[in-house]
Structures are given as C-alpha cells and as structure tokens.
Amino acid sequence: MTQPPKSSTAPPGPDPASGSGLPTMPGIPPQPTSTGSPASPAPAGEPPRRTAFAEGVDRVRAAATTEPGRLRIIGAVLALLVVSFGAVTAWQATDRASAADDVLHKSQPLSSAAADIYRSLADANTAASSGFLAGGQETKTSRDRYERGIRTAAAKLVTAANNSDPGSPSAATIAELNRLLPQYKGLIERARANNRQGYPLGGAYLRYANDTMQNEMLPAAEDLYKSENERLRGDYADATPYPWAAIALGIVALAALAWAQHRNYRRTNRVLNHGLVAAGAATTVVLLWLVVGHSVARAGLGDSYDHGVRSLNVLHDARIASLKARGNENLTLVSRGAETVEVKPGEFQDKFDVAYKESMQDLADGLTAAQSLADDGAGEQPVRSAVGNMDEWQDRHQQARAADDAGDYQAALNKVIGAKSDKPTGECFDNVDKNLDTALRHEQREFQQAAGDGLDAMTGLSAGAAALAVLGAAGAVLGIGRRLSEYR
Amino acid sequence: MHARRLRASLKGWGGVGAMAVVCALAVAFALLLPHTRPTDDGSTGVGGQGVADGSHAKAEECKDPEDQSLSPSTAEGASIATIKKRGYVSVGVDQNSYRWGYRNPNSTAKDVELEGFDIDLARRIAEDLLGDADKIRFKAIPTNQRIPAVQSGQVDMVVRTMTINCDRLEQVAFSAPYFLTGQQVLAPTSSTIEGYDETLADQKICSAKGSTAYDKLDADRKAGRLPASTDISITVPNQLDCLVRLQLGQVDAVVTDGALAASQAAQDPTVELKGDRFTTEYYGVAMKKDADDLVRRVNRILEDYREDGGWKRSYGTWLSATLGSDSESATPPRPTYA
Numbered sequence: 115m116t117q118p119p120k121s122s123t124a125p126p127g128p129d130p131a132s133g134s135g136l137p138t139m140p141g142i143p144p145q146p147t148s149t150g151s152p153a154s155p156a157p158a159g160e161p162p163r164r165t166a167f168a169e170g171v172d173r174v175r176a177a178a179t180t181e182p183g184r185l186r187i188i189g190a191v192l193a194l195l196v197v198s199f200g201a202v203t204a205w206q207a208t209d210r211a212s213a214a215d216d217v218l219h220k221s222q223p224l225s226s227a228a229a230d231i232y233r234s235l236a237d238a239n240t241a242a243s244s245g246f247l248a249g250g251q252e253t254k255t256s257r258d259r260y261e262r263g264i265r266t267a268a269a270k271l272v273t274a275a276n277n278s279d280p281g282s283p284s285a286a287t288i289a290e291l292n293r294l295l296p297q298y299k300g301l302i303e304r305a306r307a308n309n310r311q312g313y314p315l316g317g318a319y320l321r322y323a324n325d326t327m328q329n330e331m332l333p334a335a336e337d338l339y340k341s342e343n344e345r346l347r348g349d350y351a352d353a354t355p356y357p358w359a360a361i362a363l364g365i366v367a368l369a370a371l372a373w374a375q376h377r378n379y380r381r382t383n384r385v386l387n388h389g390l391v392a393a394g395a396a397t398t399v400v401l402l403w404l405v406v407g408h409s410v411a412r413a414g415l416g417d418s419y420d421h422g423v424r425s426l427n428v429l430h431d432a433r434i435a436s437l438k439a440r441g442n443e444n445l446t447l448v449s450r451g452a453e454t455v456e457v458k459p460g461e462f463q464d465k466f467d468v469a470y471k472e473s474m475q476d477l478a479d480g481l482t483a484a485q486s487l488a489d490d491g492a493g494e495q496p497v498r499s500a501v502g503n504m505d506e507w508q509d510r511h512q513q514a515r516a517a518d519d520a521g522d523y524q525a526a527l528n529k530v531i532g533a534k535s536d537k538p539t540g541e542c543f544d545n546v547d548k549n550l551d552t553a554l555r556h557e558q559r560e561f562q563q564a565a566g567d568g569l570d571a572m573t574g575l576s577a578g579a580a581a582l583a584v585l586g587a588a589g590a591v592l593g594i595g596r597r598l599s600e601y602r
Numbered sequence: 603m604h605a606r607r608l609r610a611s612l613k614g615w616g617g618v619g620a621m622a623v624v625c626a627l628a629v630a631f632a633l634l635l636p637h638t639r640p641t642d643d644g645s646t647g648v649g650g651q652g653v654a655d656g657s658h659a660k661a662e663e664c665k666d667p668e669d670q671s672l673s674p675s676t677a678e679g680a681s682i683a684t685i686k687k688r689g690y691v692s693v694g695v696d697q698n699s700y701r702w703g704y705r706n707p708n709s710t711a712k713d714v715e716l717e718g719f720d721i722d723l724a725r726r727i728a729e730d731l732l733g734d735a736d737k738i739r740f741k742a743i744p745t746n747q748r749i750p751a752v753q754s755g756q757v758d759m760v761v762r763t764m765t766i767n768c769d770r771l772e773q774v775a776f777s778a779p780y781f782l783t784g785q786q787v788l789a790p791t792s793s794t795i796e797g798y799d800e801t802l803a804d805q806k807i808c809s810a811k812g813s814t815a816y817d818k819l820d821a822d823r824k825a826g827r828l829p830a831s832t833d834i835s836i837t838v839p840n841q842l843d844c845l846v847r848l849q850l851g852q853v854d855a856v857v858t859d860g861a862l863a864a865s866q867a868a869q870d871p872t873v874e875l876k877g878d879r880f881t882t883e884y885y886g887v888a889m890k891k892d893a894d895d896l897v898r899r900v901n902r903i904l905e906d907y908r909e910d911g912g913w914k915r916s917y918g919t920w921l922s923a924t925l926g927s928d929s930e931s932a933t934p935p936r937p938t939y940a
Contacts, residue, residue, distance in 0.1 A: 250708040304849075312708045313869040314698045318842040450697035450705070451744035453839040462746055465839075521692065521739035523705070523716075 181381075182601040188374055189594030192390075193587040195367040196397055199360065200583015203404050204576040206357035210408065211572040213352035214415055218565040221346040222423065224277050226558070228342040229430040231270045231291070232335040236437035238263025239327045242302050243444035244540070246320050247531050250310040264299060271295070274338065287338045294331045298323055317448050324445055328438075328469075343427065350419055353568075354412050357404060364401035371397060371590065378597065389593020396586030400579045407575050414568025422561025425487045429497075429557060432480030433550040436504075439473035440543045442466045443511060447518070447530060467515070474511075477504060477546070484553065493556050500549035507542030514539060664768035666938075668779040668884040672894060673939040674902035679895030682731070685758055690737045693724045694757035697742040698842055700865040701920040702763055716740050722916040723780065723887075723907070724761045730903045745840075746812075749773050752888050758896070759889045763861060765814065766886040775893060776886035777900045778937035780913075782930055784879030785815050786860035790848070790872055795855050797877015803829035805854040808844035811837040815857045818881060845870060859883065860931065864924035875924075884935055901937070908934045 177183030241260035245252030271291055278284040301323035309316030371394040378387045445466040453465040481501050488494035514529035528536040678686075685691055695716060696703040702718040721740070728738040743751045748760045752774045765783075766776045787802070789795040795802060809816040816837060822828040836853050838844055844856040845866045856863065860879045867873050887904075889896050907913050913934045918927070925931050 246707075308869070309707050311869075312706045314700050314704045314842060315845055315866075315869045316707070317698060318840065318846045322843065322846050450742040451747065452698050452842070454744045454746055462744065462750075464744065519741070521741040523697075523740070523742070 182598055185594050185598045185601075188377075189591050189598070192367075192370055192374055192393065192590040192594065195363070195370050196393055196583055196587040196590055199363040199367045199397060200400060200579050200586070202363050203357065203360040203400055203579035203583070206360045207404065207408070207572060207576040207579060210353045210355075210357065210411070211569065211576065213349045214411060214565070214569045214572060216349045217346065217353055217415065217418070218562070218569055220277070221342065221349045222561065222565070224274065225339070225342040225346045225423075226426070227270045227273045228335070228339040229426075231267050231274065232332065232339050233430065233434055233437065234263040234266035234270065235327065235331055235335055236263075236434050236441065238267065239324060239332075240437050240441040240444065242305075243320060243324065243441050243448055244531055246305065246309055246316070246448055247444050247527065250312060252306065260302075264295070267291075268295060274342075284338055284341050287334050287341070290334050291331060291338070294326065294334070298326050298331060301326060317450075317452070321445065321449055321452065324441070332438075339430075346423065350415060350423075354415055356412075357408060360404055361401070364397060364404065367397050367586075368394065368401065374590075374594070378593075382597070387593040387597065389589045389591070389596060391593075392589030393586040393593065396582045396589060400582045400586070403575060403578060407571050410571035411568040414564050414566075414571060418561045418564035418568060421487075421489050421493075422557055422564055425484060425493065425557040426554065426561065428480055428483045428487055429550055429554045432477055432484055432500075433547065433554070435473050435476035435480055436543065436546045436550065439470050439477055440540075442470035442473055443514075443530060443539060443543075446470060447523075447527060450523075470511075474504075474508065488553075493553060493560070496549040496552040496556070500546045500553070503542045503545040503549060507539050507546065510537060510539045510542060664771070667768045667771050667776075668766045668886065668935070669938040670766075670771060670940050671776055671778045671886070671901060671937065672898050674778075674905050675895075675898035676902055677895060677898065679893075681758075681890070681893035681896040682899060685731065685896075689732070690739050691724075691728045691731060691759070692739045692741060692757045693727075694743040694748060694751045694760040694762055695720055695724060695740050696745075696762045698840065699763060699862060700869050701924070702861065702865055703761075719781075719916050719920045720761045720763065722912075722920075724759075726907055726912055727759070727761075727887075727900060727903050730906065731899065745810075748888060752890055755890065758893075759887050759900070761887050763859065763885055764888050765859070765883045767883075770888070773891070774888045775891050775897050776888055777897060778904055778939065779884030779886050779935045780904055780907075781861065781885040782882070782935045783859050783861040783885065784881040784883050785818055785857055786863045786879045787855055787857055787876040788845075788848075788863040788866055788873055789855040789876050791874050792872075793854065793876070795876050798828075798857075798880040799877065800829055802832045802855065804831045804833075806833040806836055806852070808836045808838060808847050808853040808856050809834065810841040810844070810858065811839060813841070813858070814881075814883075815841075815859070819857060842866065845873070848873065860925070861885070861921075864921060868924045879930075901939070904937070 177186060238260050241256045241263060245256035245260060248256065271288055274284070275288045275292075278288055301319055305316045305319035305323055307316070308319055371390055375387060375390045375394070378390065379385055443466075446464055449464070449466055451464055454462040455465045455468050457463050457468060481497060481504060484497045485494060485501070488497055510529060514526045517523075517529060518526035528538065530539050532538040532540075534541065697705050697716060699718065699720075703716055703720040704718055705716050724740070725735040725738060729735040741751070741757055743757070743760070743762070745762075748762060748764055749770065751757045752760055760774075764770075766779060770776070785798075787795060787798050795805060807819060809819060816834070819828065819832075819834045823830065823832060823834060836847065838847065841856075841858045841862050844853065844858065847853045848856055849870065855876070856866065858866070860875065863875055867875060887900050889900065917925075917932060922932065
C-alpha cells in the first residue's frame with residue numbers, strides 16, 4: 115500500500131463534489147507525457163472559436179490522445195465487458211436452467227408417460243390372454259387389469275399428444291397408436307365373444323389381436339418411448355455443458371478491471387478506486403456464483419441421470435420384457451401349436467414359446483443391468499427379489515411345459531394360471547412385476563431428488579448475474595467518471 | 603457552453619447507457635430463447651415370424667394313396683406291446699379345429715377335455731386297444747409337426763384331419779381312410795360366390811400358408827381354370843385365421859378342406875359352404891412306418907367302428923349340422939387294402 119508512485123503526474127488533491135456529475139472546471143491539469151503524441155488540446159474556454167464541426171472533430175481526435183479521452187474509452191470498455199459478462203452469464207444460465215427445468219418437469223415426465231403407454235399396452239395384452247386362458251368367463255382380476263391397461267394407455271396418449279410438436283414423428287406415432295387402440299380392443303372383444311360361445315375362433319382372434327399388439331402397437335409405443343428419451347437426453351445435453359463463454363468473459367472482465375485499477379494507481383498513487391473495486395467485486399461474485407452454481411447443478415443433474423434415468427430405462431425395459439414373456443407364456447397355451455416358427459432349417463417350434471424364451475432372456479439381461487446400476491440398498495433389494503422371482507418362474511415354466519408336452523394340458527394350465535396351491539407361474543410374474551414397480555418408484559424418487567437439487571443450484575443465477583453486472587458496470591463507470599471529473 | 607457540456611456528458615455516459623440497453627436486450631433474449639430439442643425416431647420392430655405350414659405336400663404321381671394300407675388284423679407285434687406296457691396310447695391331435703379336435707373353454711369338467719370327431723375316433727382306438735377309452739394321452743401338435751412327431755415316436759399315432767397322400771406315404775404309414783373330403787369354398791351366405799368357378803372373379807381368397815388349398819389355387823389360376831382377377835395373395839398361418847379375415851372383411855372367401863370349412867361354418871352362422879368339393883381327399887390315421895401290427899389293428903378297429911354305428915353317431919354329433927346328413931362325407935369311405 116505504500117508503493118512509490120511511478121507516474122510523474124499527480125492530480126489535484128481533495129475530492130471535489132464528484133457525485134453531482136457537473137465538471138468543476140479547474141485549470142487544465144498537466145498532461146501525461148508518456149504517450150509522446152503531439153498534444154493538441156482543445157481545452158474548454160479557449161478563446162479562438164472555429165466552426166462547430168471542426169471543433170467536434172478536434173474533440174474526437176483529442177479524446178484518443180488526452181488522458182480524459184483515454185479514461186472515457188477505458189470506462190466504456192470496462193462497462194461493456196462487465197455488462198456483456200453479465201448478459202452472457204444470464205443468457206447461458208437461463209438456457210441451462212430452463213433445460214434442467216425441462217428435464218425435471220417436462221421431458222422426464224413425458225419419457226415416463228411414454229414408458230407407461232408401452233407398459234400399459236403390454237399389460238393389457240397380457241391380461242387379455244390370461245383372462246382368455248381362464249375359459250369363456252374371464253376372471254375379474256384379469257378383466258380389471260386389462261381395462262386398467264387400456265385406460266392408462268388411452269389417458270397417457272392424450273398427455274403425450276398434448277406435448278408433441280405438430281408434424282413431428284412423435285405426433286405421427288401417437289396418431290397411429292390412437293388408430294390401433296380401438297382396433298385392438300375390437301379384436302379382443304370379438305375374441306372374448308367367440309370364446310364365450312366355446313368357439314376356437316376366439317383363440318384365432320386373440321392371436322390376431324396379439325399380432326396387432328406385438329407387431330404394430332408395441333413397436334410404435336417403443337418408438338415413442340425412445341424419441342421421448344432422446345428428447346430427455348437432449349435436455350440433459352443442453353443443461354450440463356460448462357458456460358465457457360460466460361466464464362471466459364468474466365475472466366477477461368476481471369483482468370481488465372485489475373488492469374484499470376493498476377493503471378489508476380500508477381497515475382494517481384491512489385491504491386483503490388472505489389468504483390472499480392465495486393465492479394471487480396460484483397464481477398467476482400457473479401463468476402464464482404456461476405462456476406459453483408453450475409458445478410453443483412451439473413453434479414445434481416449428472417447424478418439424476420446416472421442413478422435415476424439410466425436405472426429407470428433399464429427397469430422399464432425389464433418390466434416390459436416380463437410382461438411380454440407372460441403374454442407369450444399364456445399364448446403358448448391359447449394357441450396350442452396353431453403357429454410355429456422355424457428356429458433352425460427344418461426344425462419348427464411353437465411361435466409363442468420361442469417368443470417367451472426371448473422375452474425371458476431380455477428380462478434376465480435387464481435385471482442384471484438394473485442390479486449393476488442400483489446404487490443403494492433400497493434400489494437393489496427389489497431388483498434382487500425380482501431376480502429370485504424370475505428364477506422361480508423359469509423353474510415353474512419348465513414344469514408347465516413338461517406337463518403340456520406330456521399331454522397333460524390341465525396340469526400345464528394350472529401351472530400357469532392356477533390357484534396359489536398349484537404354484538403357478540402367474541404368481542412369479544406378479545411378484546416380478548410388483549418388485550419392478552417398487553424399484554421404479556424408488557428410482558423415480560431418486561431422480562426427482564437429484565434433478566431437483568441440480569435445478570435449485572441454478573435458482574436466481576441469471577437474474578442475479580444481470581443485476582450484479584449492471585451494478586458492476588455502474589461501479590466501473592462511476593470509478594472512471596470520478597477520475598475523469600478531476601480533469602474538468 | 604450548454605451544448606458542449608451536454609456533449610461531454612454524453613461522451614461520459616452515453617456508452618454506459620448503450621451498454622445498459624444491450625444488457626437489457628441480452629437478458630430478455632436469454633429469457634425468451636426458445637428451446638429446441640432434437641427428436642430422433644429410432645425404430646426397432648418386434649417382428650413375429652411367418653410360419654411355414656408345409657404339411658399338405660403336393661401329391662406325386664402315385665395312384666390312389668388311400669388304398670395302400672395294410673389289411674386289418676388283431677395280431678400283436680412290438681408296437682402294440684410297447685403301448686400295452688406303457689398303459690396308454692399317445693395320440694397327436696389338434697386343439698383348434700372346432701368339431702374335430704378342440705378344447706371347449708366353457709367345459710365345467712374339472713379336467714378340461716378335448717372333443718370332436720377325431721377325438722371320438724382316438725378314444726375308440728384306445729378303448730379297443732387297451733380296454734379303456736381314458737387310457738389315452740392327447741398331445742396337441744402343430745400341423746407341420748405331425749410327421750416329425752410320428753417319426754420320432756413322440757406320439758404313437760396322429761389323428762388330426764390328416765390327408766393321405768403319396769408324399770406322406772414315404773414318411774409315415776396310414777390307416778385305411780376314415781373320412782372323405784375335398785377342397786371347398788366358404789363364403790358369406792349373402793355373397794355372390796357360388797362355388798369354385800368364375801364367380802370368384804375379382805374376389806379375395808384366403809388360404810393357409812403352404813397348404814394344398816393354396817397350391818391348387820395357384821396352379822388353377824395359372825392354368826386359367828380360375829379367373830385371373832382372383833386375388834389369392836392372402837395366406838395365414840392357420841386355416842382358422844381365414845375365418846377371422848373373412849369376418850373382418852379383409853377377404854371375400856376361404857378355400858380349405860371341406861371338413862375344416864364346415865368346422866369354420868359351425869362357428870359363424872352367416873357363412874356357408876359354396877358349391878361342391880373340387881378335389882377328393884381322404885383322412886387317415888398316421889403311424890410309424892414300420893408299425894405294421896399297429897396299422898393292421900387300427901384298420902380292424904376302423905372296420906368295427908363303421909359297422910357298429912360308432913362312426914355314424916360321431917358324425918351325427920359333430921358334423922351333420924354343417925356337412926349335411928346326406929352328403930358324400932356322411933358315409934364312411936369303403937376301404938380297399940393293398
């Protein structure tokens with residue numbers, strides 16, 4: 115604080131009433147000589163007057179060469195830097211905050227709704243085949259489950275439709291699903307009516323309905339789910355990158371402020387210029403706020419993706435695989451060999467049993483992935499239980515198949531949809547479904563927690579940055595203005 | 603003086619004012635910036651595979667395949683001994699052919715039973731062979747698994763609307779024919795289609811994939827015996843699926859075995875068989891190729907079945923309603939043995 119001055123010039127000592135903004139018109143202070151440029155001062159009140167134009171030109175030229183002129187330029191540049199830093203910070207922070215808000219309040223719920231459509235459809239299809247297996251009179255449980263699946267799918271389709279952009283592929287997929295849903299339901303009703311009459315035609319209708327579901331509706335629902343997930347990933351990508359432009363501008367602004375401060379000190383021997391200090395403080399606060407706030411938000415969002423979204427995706431996939439496996443298991447008994455597929459040249463197997471095995475493999479893979487993604491006991495426990503249920507399911511399924519292969523259809527049927535005492539596979543399926551539901555709820559909570567924390571970290575950043583930048587710029591301008599006033 | 607001062611103050615503050623405006627604009631811009639998102643449409647289809655139904659192979663140049671069976675006898679050999687030792691007959695049947703072999707979903711019996719014309723015959727065979735119609739295990743087998751199931755010994759015999767033809771005679775042994783049928787046209791009662799003739803012009807006809815019916819349609823259309831405008835492109839995995847398509851208005855007529863067409867008609871009072879059968883086919887019981895004792899024994903049982911009126915009773919129960927009580931099919935075919 116007691117450095118010797120390097121500059122030779124010293125301004126007049128006491129501070130005049132600088133707040134008024136009125137120049138006090140002292141004598142011309144000695145000009146700095148460091149520039150070495152020919153001095154062409156146009157001081158106020160010089161007697162020989164020329165034309166206004168020439169005078170103006172002189173003043174502009176003088177501005178670049180005289181100290182007050184330079185000060186004005188420095189003030190303008192500092193204000194520009196601080197304000198642009200604030201503007202860019204506000205802009206980038208708003209951008210990220212709104213993307214993070216979309217993640218939490220728009221794209222994730224939509225992705226979840228799309229997953230619900232996918233699951234409800236598979237659920238309805240599975241319930242329809244279960245009810246069918248029970249005979250002409252389907253059970254209340256299976257009917258309720260079927261109706262609930264259809265209702266949920268219809269309701270969530272409306273949500274999805276409301277949030278899709280007109281003309282987008284999602285909108286087309288939703289329209290397609292809206293067209294197919296009543297068609298599917300019609301086929302199921304026909305299947306039921308024929309089954310009630312005791313006609314095998316009912317089974318043919320059920321297979322046709324199932325084909326419509328498996329080949330048209332579920333792929334469409336999967337498309338929708340995937341494109342919503344894409345949108346979610348897009349929002350994550352918009353929310354998480356560091357705001358480098360703002361950070362760089364902040365550093366430049368701080369450097370410029372420091373330089374101006376130092377220049378001021380060199381020339382006036384005054385250590386601190388209050389305006390510049392205020393500007394520097396404001397800029398520093400904004401910069402720190404930006405970096406820390408964004409880092410926290412980023413961590414929260416990253417957490418919500420790694421521990422929420424990824425787990426949710428894997429669990430949704432596993433649940434749908436288990437629904438498909440159950441539907442195919444039922445249909446193996448409904449179709450009774452009506453359709454076969456060639457698994458190897460010359461070797462034919464029941465179409466639905468083959469599909470069952472594929473879905474079961476998907477389920478096993480999904481559960482393995484879910485287990486490795488689960489990051490806490492509460493998330494892992496239901497998945498581990500589901501794995502146990504699945505193994506039991508596989509065992510019982512083997513028994514059902516063995517019974518069916520041995521010609522004991524009734525035993526096979528009991529093993530699939532029978533009462534609890536028969537130890538049916540239906541029990542295992544229900545347990546898998548229940549456990550996956552628990553796991554999904556848990557991960558959904560984790561997601562909301564983490565993403566909410568992330569979003570909170572960005573609260574007020576853009577408004578605060580804008581306000582502080584304006585204050586900082588004002589500080590810089592006032593600081594320079596005060597110096598400037600000493601020349602009037 | 604005043605003007606200059608103004609200019610001076612503008613120089614000092616104008617820039618700042620401009621910056622403030624820029625700042626305000628930038629904030630507004632950032633706040634109002636529209637969000638654009640990429641939406642990608644990655645489609646992965648879950649495709650079911652088509653099913654080949656290659657059961658009805660085309661008949662080769664061999665004469666009267668239905669007359670190749672062995673003469674009836676009650677002599678017992680290795681095949682019958684195996685069945686007796688096991689204590690039940692294992693029979694491959696259909697569970698989806700109404701009136702032939704199907705499971706009634708409304709059956710109140712504790713054990714859901716199969717029923718139909720083929721099932722009656724299978725039970726009769728078990729009864730005569732083992733003395734008890736219940737010493738039997740039914741195994742539902744797909745159409746294209748009938749021959750492999752017999753060859754591998756999975757089942758002792760197949761009683762499943764199985765046409766006797768020369769191709770199959772190379773792979774399995776058949777009993778004497780027990781039912782006369784042929785390809786027939788099924789269409790809505792109100793349809794203008796009158797039979798297998800020019801009234802099929804501009805109509806869509808459904809047949810089972812790889813079936814005799816499809817082969818016949820294809821050959822006849824190429825040979826000009828069927829109008830060229832007849833659309834035969836719609837094929838389905840199972841003949842019953844044709845009735846689904848017919849009811850949904852996707853096709854105008856179905857071509858399949860008369861016996862199976864009748865079973866379809868029995869499930870829908872608004873459709874009927876149109877015209878006479880245009881091919882002649884016989885159903886037989888398929889058994890392992892070297893099981894001569896079993897073939898002869900089954901032929902013996904079939905003789906008895908015809909003579910004691912069992913056949914006729916079963917026909918009356920299941921088939922006369924749709925096939926008619928005085929049609930060609932209503933009497934059991936007279937066997938000729940090799």
